Amino acid sequence: MIETDTNFSALALAIKAWGRELGFAEVRISDTDLSAAEEGLQAWLAAGHHGDMDYMAAHGMKRARPAELVPGTVRVITARMDYLPRNAGKDWRPAEERRAGDPSAAVVSIYARGRDYHKVLRGRLQQLAQRIEGEIGTFGYRVFTDSAPVMEVALGARSGTGWRGKHTLLLNREAGSMFFLGELFTDLPLPVDAPVSDHCGQCSACIDICPTQAIIGPYRLDARRCISYLTIELKGSIPLELRSLIGNRVYGCDDCQLACPWNKFAQPSGLPDFDVRNGLDNASMVELFSWSEEEFNRRLEGSPIRRIGHERWLRNIAVGLGNAARHGVSLPEIVAALRARADHPSAMVREHVAWALEQHHTV
Template sequence: MREWAAELGLSQIGVSGIDLSQAEAGLMQWLAAGFHGDMHYMAAHGLKRARPAELVSGTVSVLTARLDYLPRGTAAGWAARELSRLDEPQQAIVSVYARGRDYHKVLRARLQALATRIEAVVGPFGHRVFCDSAPVLEVELATRSGLGWRGKHTLALSRDAGSMFFLGEIFLDFALPETPARSAHCGRCSACIDVCPTQAILAPGRLDARRCISYLTIEHDGPIPLPLRPRLGNRIYGCDDCQLVCPWNKFAQPSVLADFDAREGFAGEPIAALLAWDEASFLRRTEGSAIRRIGHVRWLRNLAVAAGNALHTQPRGEAAHALRAALQPWRMHLNALVREHVEWALAQGDAQRAAPPTAHGVAAEPSPHAGHPAGPPVS
């Protein structure tokens, strides 16, 4: 099966049992604290998320899979280059995983092809394929099956591949030998906790999603809380900071698939250029992309916050003029959410232009990405 998986472009597979009872208490505590925010689907199925046989009747084993997603040709030093984008406030940052094709489609298709390959050998069997598409404790299953361990940022981490990979599963109605779990190797390193722009990682393995930039820019459909807007910087879809500073990601592997190569417009594009996309342009350019799911309204909301932060940092000059011009048409948008965020963005630049200059020219708040401690992990 490993050979078949590799032929399909999968990076690693493992097998987990279905007794996840030890994870139930932590799941319920996380939900009770409200850390899931607007992600009501996280609570909708109760403990089914931790009970695979209740989600899919007859399940006795879970085949797990890892799919690396760094673009082909990614070279050493890539994480530092990604971090440097934070120092270009006029440039929009899209999380690395979302710059190519929608991973749900890519991974599900390969998992289904793997199931078909298995069926050709063992005969018909009951199964269901998942990839971030159902109430499944994906990281729990991945770590139990040896794909890695749970990092302090709550993501799966591998000594061989860092954390830049997707997870998927095949629920099976026949037993397979379980692959052994891996021990954790974060040691005393706290780089991911220290770097989080919004302090969303409250403690090792404890994340308040309501403060996470990935949640705020993707899952959350309301206003970005005012105190957190400056913390978003120029991130318009997702946030990779906790992964970029992780020492284990020096071992992250480029994908073998062209699907995750960056599309035009999603790597290094000026915020002003993206604000020029009307809804038809947005839908055309995001066809087949995970970004499409947030819709044009949230896209504009996120861009407005990034534009406001850029204007706060650089309120004068040609780039600032281009941003103001790009924001103007959206002041009359039919959606109040867009209008409010656009007015906020324009106000950031106006306030800075009116403020007395400092010794460096502009009075500015602390950088939303100040400090990137990344000492070596202690195994």
């Protein structure tokens, strides 16, 4: 039971301090009014831009109505956590760009090279809730970490954690966009923080750089063309017309973030959880393509990559190996690796391997 004499202004300051102690870079508070985002959400869903992500539409406008999603909610605590590996140097962006330019390298999105962020954020947000409970007694709350129909970017913008960039990600003046978001929906009437203004200006770097032109206009993303969607969310075959545009990106894509000027301020994480595992910042596609299903599951235990499964992992890498030929690299070991999977039990894997071998002008 919440104590009746609770000083909510002091509590809000304490929550922000406790959040920093738990490894969050910033904690801010918003109300639940996302009515301004409803029209855009409806139009995005109506256009089918969510693709096969049926969960995006399943809850309708509840996504934009926190108090309907979790009855009793009056405030949302938004916490952000930087995820660049601790050893990321100042030249991390040029290094990533060089790697993306190596046709035989396997490019895994930076956020996915370490531990699954869902587990890290959920655990620490739960600790934050328990810290609050220890201070004021039982209160109503629910933790979210990209795990339910929550409009994280809209809530982050509402709280002043940042502004919505033209690539649709949240941007922060001190940290760019290389951070995770998590939320604590609560019934505590905490004082709210003010939003910040948009600082994208006339810049269109993220729109211009997108390999598949998935950013169809400022603040408008057609997920069906996004490489992150194609390599992570899509369960079936990757559309033929998009395969050659994926290049060597085998899990996710960071191109729009690498191009964003604000990411010169991106901060390394203070946590070991996001340190690179399994050499995923320096692996070749041939090496990763050779992993058996057992090896895939064992190596990627605790990784966000594991949830796509071995079949889609092979699908993605097969496309990358095919694209190596399109960039002038057709090595015997690449062709041998593809031929070794030509009779894979999965029809989807076989299809993508056959396409890849065609790019090497061999079957």
